Amino acid sequence: NYLDGVRGELKEEMKVKLKEEMKNELKDEMREELKEEMRAEIQEMLVEYDIKSRVTCQAKTKQGNASGRTS
16 A cells, blocks of 8 residues: 555654654763763862872972972
């Protein structure tokens, strides 16, 4: 039957479109998730770097004071 054929084609088109939309949605979600993970990692690295910088600065200050220099 002609209508069944058209209905079948339409159904197939809708399946393909739906799959494509779902794939794009998943890509967007994954992209957002990755951004959040990267943001968290960068934040963690900045905190770690700041702590190391402070320790290094404190060590240099203590060395300077130990050698008799005053700041």
